[in-house]
Amino acid sequence: MDSGMIGKIEKARRYAEEPERVRFEQFRLQFQGTNGPHTVTYANGTWHCTCRFFSTRGVCSHTMAMERILGIMIPAEVVAPALAGPVPVMA
Ligand SMILES: [Zn+2]
Numbered sequence: 001m002d003s004g005m006i007g008k009i010e011k012a013r014r015y016a017e018e019p020e021r022v023r024f025e026q027f028r029l030q031f032q033g034t035n036g037p038h039t040v041t042y043a044n045g046t047w048h049c050t051c052r053f054f055s056t057r058g059v060c061s062h063t064m065a066m067e068r069i070l071g072i073m074i075p076a077e078v079v080a081p082a083l084a085g086p087v088p089v090m091a
Pocket of ligand 1: 038
């Protein structure tokens with residue numbers, strides 16, 4: 001392997017440890033929910049999900065789960081307010 005490629009691999013390893021360098025602009029994915037698959041999309045800072053709950057509330061367990069999975073790679077202002085506060089304890 002040439003030294004140029006070795007340098008790129010080393011840089012890729014450093015980059016992979018700094019996910020704050022990455023900002024998603026758009027994507028589409030299939031989320032396998034408990035009751036079936038849902039299509040989740042993200043574009044221009046806006047989430048969408050094909051599940052029934054999202055259609056009435058504008059947020060759902062699938063989009064909130066993706067926010068947790070992607071963490072800092074999604075702009076903080078996009079993350080649902082529900083995730084910003086403390087998680088309510090179920091009695
Ligand atoms: Zn959903």
